[in-house]
Amino acid sequence: MPELPEVETIKRGLQNKIVNLKIKDIKVLNPNSFQGDTQKAEKQKVNKVWRRAKVLGLDLDNNLTLLFHLKMSGQLVYQGKRLFVGGHPTQDMKDQMPNRSTRVIFTFSDNSKLYFNDQRKFGWIKLLDQIKDLTFLKDLGPEPLDKSFTVEVLKEKISKRKNMAVKVAIMDQTLISGVGNIYASEACFDAKIDPKKKVGNLSEPEFRALHQGIIKSLEDGITHGGSSRAHFVNAGGEKGYFLDYANVYNREGDLCKRCGGMIKKIQLGGRGTYFCPNCQS
DNA sequence: CACTTGACCTGTCCGC
DNA sequence: TGCGGACAGGTCAAGT
Incomplete structure (x- = not known):
């Protein structure tokens, strides 16, 4: 879905919610949606949430990064006291989480949850080394909202x-x-x-x-x-996504x-x- | 190298 | 109501 503005919105929303939370558990419902060893991310604290182009990154304590690409139909839904939804709007958003397009579920130490939903399964999550594995990001063109983009x-x-x-x-x-x-x-x-x-x-x-x-x-x-x-919505959902x-x-x-x-x-x-x-x- | 096309998946909508 | 085809906010690999 999501282009730069949507991923940026997700980044800002998640920043206020999951930084400093510890990941307790990662449940992968669709194997192809997650690349890497989930156990290496469990028990780790989220230090930083960032964005490069349409890619979202969560830096962890152990110098690994969880990278997300939502492609055409991905969404991230954070369920704490309220629901925070970012990504391609679908009717599923009004459903209870998880729903039929939920592919990966993160549970944090305070029992809040982050759902990775992706109807078309094009999106991915990768667990990568911050130093060694993130070099591919340099092949991306400049960030259009940077001052340097003249x-x-x-x-x-x-x-x-x-x-x-x-x-x-x-x-x-x-x-x-x-x-x-x-x-x-x-x-x-x-x-x-x-x-x-x-x-x-x-x-x-x-x-x-x-x-x-x-x-x-x-x-x-x-x-x-x-x-x-x-949207920040009540658990019962709210219209206006479209x-x-x-x-x-x-x-x-x-x-x-x-x-x-x-x-x-x-x-x-x-x-x-x-x-x-x-x-x- | 520049550029195009099809493949990857699931779901919905529209016309017959 | 059912069926077929087109289409959906992205990226790859393979083709010309």
Whole structure:
């Protein structure tokens, strides 16, 4: 699901809840969802919760890290006194935990629980060595919300893909990390750029607009993610998971909020892509 | 190397 | 109601 803003929201939520808690037990319901020896994480305290691109990390006392990737359908549900839910919203979220898509269950020493739910089983959890095994993260492109992510960096990174559609290029995690299918459409809309325009045909002002569009859509996502994508809810659940704030994503046939044109859906790089043909050129 | 396509899974929705 | 196909917020490997 989850793109940068959703994983960031999960990180912030979990930070306040599980740092300093000790993992008592890990129960793996689907073997392929967890790689590593669960026993090495048991009895360990969570020291830090962090995010890199769409990857979430929990640093443990013994210099091991639990890494999470939620892929298309992953969720993390923390059940303490209340429920904290982050990830791709599904109807299952209203269910009691665990539910039929629960793949791994963490129990902490205070008996609170963290459920890893993943309908499509694409997601994973890995237990890795902080020094030796995390080097693969360096293959990821820059974090778009870092100060160091300037227009020049964006241009330098994506310009080697001159024949690639802009929207496809900004989703390439080795060029820029964290932008997925929703925010790629939203960023192009914000920048008034046709998502299928080739990178090589972008003007200087368009590079600047794209840079701002990426940052703005991700920041908006984090702002809304806190209130609409991830929820603190009562155990009985609460509606509102599907609250939709996007300008173009999943809005085929709707009228453009900016110019009144009609939002169109096309395929780009095999992914559904939404834009307003009237004001994105 | 640049770029595309299919595979990985499960579930839901939509048209016949 | 049942069935088939398309589709879903991500990434790999294998292909051209």
